[in-house]
Amino acid sequence: MLGALTPRTTVAVLDQISSPTARIIAGPRLLAALRERGVRTVVDGAHAPGMLARPLAGEPDFWFGNLHKWGYAPPGSAVLAVAAPYRAEVSAPVPSWEDAHGFPRAVEYRATVDYTALLAAPEGLDLLASLGAAKVRRHNAELVAYGTELLAGLPGLTPMPYDPELAMRSLRLPDRLARTQDEAAALREEIAARLGCRVLVWGWPTGGGLRLCGQIYNRAEEYERLAAGLKGLLDGR
Numbered sequence: 001m002l003g004a005l006t007p008r009t010t011v012a013v014l015d016q017i018s019s020p021t022a023r024i025i026a027g028p029r030l031l032a033a034l035r036e037r038g039v040r041t042v043v044d045g046a047h048a049p050g051m052l053a054r055p056l057a058g059e060p061d062f063w064f065g066n067l068h069k070w071g072y073a074p075p076g077s078a079v080l081a082v083a084a085p086y087r088a089e090v091s092a093p094v095p096s097w098e099d100a101h102g103f104p105r106a107v108e109y110r111a112t113v114d115y116t117a118l119l120a121a122p123e124g125l126d127l128l129a130s131l132g133a134a135k136v137r138r139h140n141a142e143l144v145a146y147g148t149e150l151l152a153g154l155p156g157l158t159p160m161p162y163d164p165e166l167a168m169r170s171l172r173l174p175d176r177l178a179r180t181q182d183e184a185a186a187l188r189e190e191i192a193a194r195l196g197c198r199v200l201v202w203g204w205p206t207g208g209g210l211r212l213c214g215q216i217y218n219r220a221e222e223y224e225r226l227a228a229g230l231k232g233l234l235d236g237r
């Protein structure tokens with residue numbers, strides 16, 4: 001990643017956790033290295049709130065994270081954090097009443113937009129807190145590790161490098177499968193229809209991959225059903 005920088009690089013836009021490959025990309029070490037080189041960091045932390053113990057670790061300059069993925073909040077609720085030196089530069093994309101107040105008020109208050117998701121978001125975060133965020137993280141990470149181990153026993157499925165604290169892991173599929181996004185989507189839907197399991201299947205020209213997650217509503221039997229069914233489904237393809 002650092003090798004891709006040139007003297008003209010002023011901003012790096014990074015995923016904190018990559019969705020298909022389920023890896024931590026914008027971790028504190030990379031953010032520190034970019035800061036040392038005078039590169040501003042914009043971090044897409046869509047998966048971080050609720051899954052990482054410290055979503056803002058490494059102090060990115062600009063960071064946003066969804067509360068509706070691992071924070072049990074309604075879709076459309078997200079947070080934006082901006083480091084102090086840049087706050088004056090942040091304005092809302094559509095003019096509205098509070099613009100004169102600047103960030104954060106001008107960004108938070110958008111006149112007649114629907115605030116329902118944001119107003120309900122604390123309920124989701126309260127649920128996470130009441131269950132015990134650390135306990136939930138441990139449960140989810142252990143469950144996805146178990147599921148990955150089962151799938152890794154199937155011919156042609158290869159676990160990819162992973163970050164143990166995450167509740168997401170990816171495996172490569174045999175190289176003849178999911179070579180395009182359309183093929184990946186078709187396989188994903190077939191898995192859902194035939195096995196009753198929702199997984200992410202991503203496409204790649206040399207064979208795609210399958211990503212698993214673990215959540216509090218998932219049970220070990222679901223991963224066992226997936227592994228047993230996937231064997232038959234992939235056989236002979």
Ligand SMILES: Cc1ncc(COP(=O)(O)O)c(C=O)c1O
Nearest residue numbers: 015016017018019044046047066
């Ligand atoms: C890194 C990343 N950014 C953005 C998104 C999009 O999130 P949403 O459309 O739910 O806000 C996702 C979804 O998985 C993601 O993984």
